[in-house]
Amino acid sequence: MGVLYTAVQHAHSGLRWVVLILLIAAIGRAASRRRTGVVYPGKDKLALFSLISVHIQLLLGLALFLWLSPYGITADPIEGGGSAVAKYYNYVHWWTMLIAVVLITVGYSKAKRQAELNKGWKTIGIYYLVGLLIILAGIPWPFYPGLESVGWG
Template identity: 40%
Template sequence: MYNLILPLHSLIRWLVLISLLVAIFRSYQGWLGRKAYSKFDENLRQSTVSIIHVQFVLGLWLYAVSPITTWFIHHFSEGVRLREIRFFGMEHITMMFIAVAIITVGSSKAKRQVTDRDKFRTQAIWLTIGLLVILSSIPWAFSPLVHRPWLRGF
């Protein structure tokens, strides 16, 4: 199962990033350009949050079956002193949980705003904060601390 979920989680991260970037771009464009909040914007908001939730569920599933996190849980006192093990056992999941919560709350708040400008503004601010948290917690291929390939094969 691990060999299927890990590449899927790696692939969907790109969908998360692309959908977030598009939603954020449209949000700032609508907010600063005083545009109307269209059905496309509403669908984009919903689909972005849905993709993020699918990725989060896959991440939780991956956490449950990963040999790294299993080792971390069973050897916690030693695992917290090892950078890579601690990152996947504790830091990554915590930060991603925070990011998902921020994005979900922001999406919900944006949906409840009355004016189009307020919808765009709320969405832009909350999604940007969520994206920054996500970007800080992805094990990028170029990271000197913890790195993984850009894309994993099945």
């Protein structure tokens, strides 16, 4: 279990950078395509890869939260136990990230149905941007008070 925990923790930690880069790239492309009047083709590779990356993050996160991590649900901070780190994961991290994943998923599937109206790029841009901002706020950055022990990568 120790090896699996370390592997999933590192994958989840490192994948954050992939998620952030793909989201920024997808938002940038949506903005420029919309500006130049390109019709949304019904699906966009960058938007799709960003969607897949946040879904993988969700699965890895669920495995950590429900099963592998000592800071997850088993830390039971509700009963008064648990460190600041455990409290952060139990009260902040999972639900902010879940909201972001839902928004990005809704944005992608809504845009798919708007291909002929040429609204798709705007929908991707807005939903992904809000999702990105929530993810940026929900990442356990080491400069958050109490989270100094959490790594960068």
